[in-house]
Amino acid sequence: MLCLTLTGSALRENLKTAVKYRDKADILELRIDLLNRSEYDSAHSFPGLLRNSMKNPPRLICTVRRETDGGKFRGTESERVRLIASLADAPAVPDYIDMEEDFSPDDLTRTLRNKGITIIRSFHDFTGVPIDLTRRINSLTRREDEIPKAAVMPESSAAFLDLIKAYRELGLLRNPRRRKVILLGMGEYGIPTRILAPLLGSWITFCSPPGTEAAPGHADPDLLLDLYRYGSINTETDIFGVIGYPVAHSRSPHFHNPRFRERGRNAVYLPFLVDSVTPFLESAEILNIQGLSVTIPHKKAVIPHISACDDTVRASGACNTMYRSGGAWRGTNTDIPGFLAPLEGITLKNMDTAVIGAGGAARGIIWALIGKGAKVTVYNRTPEKARKAAEELSALGSTEVTGRHLDDLGAGGTPGLIVQCTSVGMHPRISEDPVPGYRFRGSEIVYDIIYTPVKTAFIKRAEKSGCRIITGDSMFTAQAEQQFSLFSGSPS
Numbered sequence: 180m181l182c183l184t185l186t187g188s189a190l191r192e193n194l195k196t197a198v199k200y201r202d203k204a205d206i207l208e209l210r211i212d213l214l215n216r217s218e219y220d221s222a223h224s225f226p227g228l229l230r231n232s233m234k235n236p237p238r239l240i241c242t243v244r245r246e247t248d249g250g251k252f253r254g255t256e257s258e259r260v261r262l263i264a265s266l267a268d269a270p271a272v273p274d275y276i277d278m279e280e281d282f283s284p285d286d287l288t289r290t291l292r293n294k295g296i297t298i299i300r301s302f303h304d305f306t307g308v309p310i311d312l313t314r315r316i317n318s319l320t321r322r323e324d325e326i327p328k329a330a331v332m333p334e335s336s337a338a339f340l341d342l343i344k345a346y347r348e349l350g351l352l353r354n355p356r357r358r359k360v361i362l363l364g365m366g367e368y369g370i371p372t373r374i375l376a377p378l379l380g381s382w383i384t385f386c387s388p389p390g391t392e393a394a395p396g397h398a399d400p401d402l403l404l405d406l407y408r409y410g411s412i413n414t415e416t417d418i419f420g421v422i423g424y425p426v427a428h429s430r431s432p433h434f435h436n437p438r439f440r441e442r443g444r445n446a447v448y449l450p451f452l453v454d455s456v457t458p459f460l461e462s463a464e465i466l467n468i469q470g471l472s473v474t475i476p477h478k479k480a481v482i483p484h485i486s487a488c489d490d491t492v493r494a495s496g497a498c499n500t501m502y503r504s505g506g507a508w509r510g511t512n513t514d515i516p517g518f519l520a521p522l523e524g525i526t527l528k529n530m531d532t533a534v535i536g537a538g539g540a541a542r543g544i545i546w547a548l549i550g551k552g553a554k555v556t557v558y559n560r561t562p563e564k565a566r567k568a569a570e571e572l573s574a575l576g577s578t579e580v581t582g583r584h585l586d587d588l589g590a591g592g593t594p595g596l597i598v599q600c601t602s603v604g605m606h607p608r609i610s611e612d613p614v615p616g617y618r619f620r621g622s623e624i625v626y627d628i629i630y631t632p633v634k635t636a637f638i639k640r641a642e643k644s645g646c647r648i649i650t651g652d653s654m655f656t657a658q659a660e661q662q663f664s665l666f667s668g669s670p671s
């Protein structure tokens with residue numbers, strides 16, 4: 180279920196938000212501590228206002244969160260007790276009240292129960308994932324009818340693994356008959372737990388209207404429902420995703436999720452922030468993740484974890500796609516066919532080509548060009564690396580491959596194709612050009628593999644000189660299409 184947290188400072192404003200998201204939220208949470216102090220005294224009227232403003236309103240949680248638990252309530256504990264008691268006294272009462280584990284004046288909890296209000300018993304850990312998380316959740320509630328809630332802060336892939344293990348230990352993971360527990364990870368590492376709540380077994384997930392994030396990692400309800408199809412995620416959903424560090428700006432979720440939707444496939448594709456591949460891949464086993472796009476800086480680190488890698492991985496020393504076959508991981512590098520796709524129709528055989536860069540991305544591209552019979556010169560800031568890449572990769576083909584210093588580009592004649600494979604010019608350093616001294620003749624085809632921005636400073640300069648240009652977004656799309664075929668088990 181999806182809970183929309185109302186974060187406005189005035190009740191009227193929150194009511195407007197509630198009406199706006201009426202069809203999207205299953206539950207609303209009024210954060211009384213986020214209201215202006217002057218509104219505290221009328222907070223008890225909110226359940227009634229909600230019922231008067233719409234037919235069958237969503238259920239309501241009321242929360243008065245203290246600063247120590249990540250909230251904004253600055254009053255005394257007795258003020259807080261009075262505020263909560265006033266909610267129980269009103270003619271219309273909320274369905275749930277969130278109370279921290281150490282807050283339980285007996286009289287008050289009895290009064291709440293007598294009014295039919297269910298208590299959500301919560302704890303927050305903003306410093307990590309407690310080692311005894313499972314035990315703490317199991318001992319959180321005082322009575323059967325209370326709902327335990329824990330929000331913890333995984334700040335590494337190892338902590339993410341601890342959190343995933345807790346869902347399993349609590350018998351919540353992919354279990355359609357689980358009990359009501361709310362367990363969520365905060366922060367960027369926790370985002371997948373918020374999206375996967377129905378699969379992991381968290382009774383609800385929290386979201387807040389765009390720009391008003393009530394807790395670290397809260398998602399926008401439209402993104403959850405439209406991009407991630409939160410309403411369709413269940414215990415049977417197949418999980419795919421992209422791993423990287425950073426990963427938040429990856430375009431891959433926007434590419435794969437709509438395609439899974441078009442195919443009617445019960446699958447979701449998520450961004451996973453990963454600082455260390457080994458613990459993450461252990462989580463991937465527990466979650467039974469079916470496929471992963473791999474991005475910077477993990478393309479090399481995943482290789483030892485893969486049972487079978489193809490030639491694209493061996494040649495480039497990099498793997499950008501992991502997919503399951505017979506339970507085991509297979510690895511490929513779709514950047515290579517993705518790179519070649521926009522060059523279709525161009526005769527590369529015997530063409531003089533220049534590759535700028537000698538890193539993992541460049542190696543895959545050099546290998547692809549050799550495979551097409553092109554003559555390749557590798558230009559790199561560190562020429563020894565260019566020569567090493569040339570030497571190693573020339574053994575794989577029958578054409579000439581040489582390595583030179585970056586400043587030599589153009590010295591031996593004008594290449595037919597120049598491929599830019601370094602990170603120079605990538606967002607945010609968009610004014611940088613890897614070869615500012617090189618004069619384009621206009622006859623070169625110029626290809627930059629960077630796609631943020633779509634037109635780099637280097638590409639803009641080539642375009643101005645009359646060169647035919649190929650931007651990184653066409654390579655991105657082509658490699659992602661290849662990935663989707665592998666993920667979906669059918670041609671895209």
Ligand code: ATR
Pocket residue numbers: 535536537538539540541559560561564600601602603613
């Ligand atoms: P990737 O796997 O993405 O290719 P990499 O292996 O770190 O990343 O390689 C980065 C490439 O960009 C290298 O060729 C690097 O040149 P060096 O080998 O001399 O380090 C190149 N590169 C990075 N920053 C550069 C810069 N400011 N100017 C020129 N080349 C640069």
